Amino acid sequence: MTDDVEAEARLLKPICASIAQNGGAPFPALAGIELDVPARVEGVYPDLVHAEDWGAAVEICSAWVSDEMALRFAQEFCLFGTAKEIAERLTALHADGVTDVFLQHVGSYDPPTELIESVGSAVLPALRPDVSR
DSSP states (O other): OOSOHHHHGGGGHHHHHHHIIIIITHHHHTTTOOOOOOSSOTTOSSOSTTOSSHHHHHHHHTTTSOHHHHHHHHHHHSOOSOHHHHHHHHHHHHHTTOOOOOOOOSOSSSOSHHHHHHIIIIIHHHHOTTSOO
C-alpha cells in the first residue's frame, strides 16, 4: 500500500521478471509488457521471487523490466496503491465474480507484518465502512 505508486512499483520488478522467466511472459504481454528474461539470472540468490537481497534483485531485474513496465505491471496485475484504490479494485473484482485474491509482499526474508497491518487497518475498513473498528 502506497501513496506513490510510481516510485514503489519498481519493487515489483523481480516478481514481474519471475513470471516471464517461468513461462508466464504472455500474460504481461497482454498489457503491453514485453519481457525476455533469461532462464538463469546471475547475482540473485536463490531466485527472483525469493531473493535474499531484494534491493539487488530489483536493480538486476532493471536490465529486463523498466520502471514504466513495473508501473504498468502494478496497475494491471496487482493490488497496488492507496488503501482506497485497493478497496475499490477489490470491490470491482468481486463484482466481476472474483472470490479470492493472493496477497504477497515484496521481499522474502521479512515477515509480511506491514502488509497484514495495512490491509487490516486501512483496506478492510474501506471495504466495510459500516463495520465498527
